[in-house]
Amino acid sequence: MVDEGYWSGNLETYYSLDWDDFNNEFATRGSAMLMIGTWGFNVTATNFGESSDDWDWNPLPILNSQAGSAPNYQLATGGTMSINAASKNADGAAKVIDWILSDKARALKVTGSLGYGAWLLPLKYTDADFDPNIDPRQKRFLTEFAEASDSGNYGYTTWTFYPNDPGVHIWKDMEVVWAGDITPLEFMEESQRLWDKAREDDALVPVGKR
Amino acid sequence: MPKFLTSINAISWYFLFPVIFIHFFVVAFPSILSLLLCLTDWNGFGRINYVGLENFQELFRDRVFKKAVKHNIIWTVMFLTIPVIVALVIAYLLTGIKRGQLFYRLVYFFPYILASIVNCLIWRYIFHPRHGLGGWFENQGIDFLAKSPFAMKETALYAVAWVDMWHFWGFLVIIYLTGMYQVDDSLYEAADIEGATKFQKFRYITLPMIRPIFVLSLIIIIIWSVPTFDYVYILTMGGPAYSSEVVANHLYSQAFQRMNVGYASTIGVMMFFYVGIIVGFFAILRRMGWEV
Numbered sequence: 001m002v003d004e005g006y007w008s009g010n011l012e013t014y015y016s017l018d019w020d021d022f023n024n025e026f027a028t029r030g031s032a033m034l035m036i037g038t039w040g041f042n043v044t045a046t047n048f049g050e051s052s053d054d055w056d057w058n059p060l061p062i063l064n065s066q067a068g069s070a071p072n073y074q075l076a077t078g079g080t081m082s083i084n085a086a087s088k089n090a091d092g093a094a095k096v097i098d099w100i101l102s103d104k105a106r107a108l109k110v111t112g113s114l115g116y117g118a119w120l121l122p123l124k125y126t127d128a129d130f131d132p133n134i135d136p137r138q139k140r141f142l143t144e145f146a147e148a149s150d151s152g153n154y155g156y157t158t159w160t161f162y163p164n165d166p167g168v169h170i171w172k173d174m175e176v177v178w179a180g181d182i183t184p185l186e187f188m189e190e191s192q193r194l195w196d197k198a199r200e201d202d203a204l205v206p207v208g209k210r
Numbered sequence: 211m212p213k214f215l216t217s218i219n220a221i222s223w224y225f226l227f228p229v230i231f232i233h234f235f236v237v238a239f240p241s242i243l244s245l246l247l248c249l250t251d252w253n254g255f256g257r258i259n260y261v262g263l264e265n266f267q268e269l270f271r272d273r274v275f276k277k278a279v280k281h282n283i284i285w286t287v288m289f290l291t292i293p294v295i296v297a298l299v300i301a302y303l304l305t306g307i308k309r310g311q312l313f314y315r316l317v318y319f320f321p322y323i324l325a326s327i328v329n330c331l332i333w334r335y336i337f338h339p340r341h342g343l344g345g346w347f348e349n350q351g352i353d354f355l356a357k358s359p360f361a362m363k364e365t366a367l368y369a370v371a372w373v374d375m376w377h378f379w380g381f382l383v384i385i386y387l388t389g390m391y392q393v394d395d396s397l398y399e400a401a402d403i404e405g406a407t408k409f410q411k412f413r414y415i416t417l418p419m420i421r422p423i424f425v426l427s428l429i430i431i432i433i434w435s436v437p438t439f440d441y442v443y444i445l446t447m448g449g450p451a452y453s454s455e456v457v458a459n460h461l462y463s464q465a466f467q468r469m470n471v472g473y474a475s476t477i478g479v480m481m482f483f484y485v486g487i488i489v490g491f492f493a494i495l496r497r498m499g500w501e502v
Binding site (some may be wrong): 010011012013014015016017021164165168173175176178179181201203 | 251253261337338339340356357358360361362449450451452453463465468470471
């Protein structure tokens with residue numbers, strides 16, 4: 001879609017624009033959609049401002065017919081709440097984490113302090129849990145995301161669990177495919193080679209059980 | 211206190227010590243470490259495994275590395291020609307200006323004292339398809355510069371080189387001008403009596419007389435072209451599709467994005483050898499009696 005000009009009109013302009021431009025284009029009818037994570041909610045809401053136009057969100061569609069039609073959410077985990085193996089007070093640290101996560105309202109308060117754009121935990125929220133001033137689109141996300149993840153309909157962004165080499169390859173070398181310098185098959189072969197090497201080097205990051 | 215500790219030689223070493231100390235930890239030690247790491251598969255924080263010459267074999271198969279080397283050669287050729295010719299001509303013309311010369315020198319030298327990030331942001335803004343010249347022309351109904359040259363794979367390398375040359379040539383003007391002012395006026399007076407033209411004076415007096423500075427500038431350009439990084443990184447990050455990738459940029463990507471520190475060290479070692487060959491070449495020329 002990028003090389004066909006669905007974003008920014010053409011590939012070269014897509015390369016020239018930054019996130020401010022992409023956000024602005026979306027808010028001013030320059031583009032039909034903006035592909036971004038939930039952290040873009042607040043910027044989008046601000047950019048639309050008093051405009052008579054409105055916006056809403058949708059999870060990315062699943063293009064593989066074998067995977068079913070249920071929406072799938074990509075978790076862009078950029079950090080974890082972990083306890084250091086050398087911690088002198090591991091139990092105390094665990095208590096803090098329990099304290100935050102055991103209370104739905106408390107967890108939601110933390111999420112709210114980040115504008116409901118980050119730190120989104122898939123807890124089973126109901127309408128009653130939310131502040132009446134919350135943007136209904138963000139509320140819908142939190143409830144539907146919890147349902148989808150509860151059903152196992154989630155995956156991860158490449159930067160969450162990809163090893164470094166295949167992780168860089170997938171975004172950097174995609175430009176080479178768009179440029180027509182290599183075929184998609186050659187791209188996938190290189191990706192396979194890098195994954196094999198990462199596996200051989202024991203560089204795979206363990207993914208949590210579902 | 212023993213006399214040798216207070217001799218002039220010893221005192222010189224005391225003053226040099228802080229610099230040598232810092233140099234050792236910042237330059238020498240990492241360089242030596244790179245020589246060792248190029249034989250390993252270290253990823254920057256894990257276990258270090260010896261892999262022999264595997265990284266070198268991989269390097270000669272690496273499509274991006276070959277492309278980057280080619281780009282470095284193009285880069286060097288461009289810098290050895292365009293800014294050198296322009297700077298020589300402008301410096302020579304400036305020697306004939308008596309009033310306001312300082313103003314021109316300041317104007318030409320100004321981009322050189324600006325930080326690379328400032329230079330890059332200025333040019334990126336100028337060529338921005340929405341906010342720069344392209345957007346302005348579009349508003350006038352003219353389809354010109356609609357695409358940024360930094361974003362087209364056919365022009366990206368040349369566009370980045372253009373910005374770097376714009377920043378660099380003023381420096382050459384200043385050093386050529388310095389050389390030209392050291393030329394004895396009597397040579398020009400004799401040439402005037404003989405009826406030499408301005409070009410003949412430049413060709414037969416100025417150029418031979420500034421040869422040591424001129425050759426030094428060429429050596430500087432060749433050596434500085436090897437680790438060229440900042441302009442490429444800021445403007446294109448080597449893209450699109452590696453069309454402006456240079457060797458130092460590839461090294462950075464391997465070391466800090468792909469975390470192949472051992473492999474990146476191999477690239478660094480190759481750069482080191484290449485610079486060594488250039489310096490050795492000029493050292494041989496000097497021994498042969500060339501004024502370099």
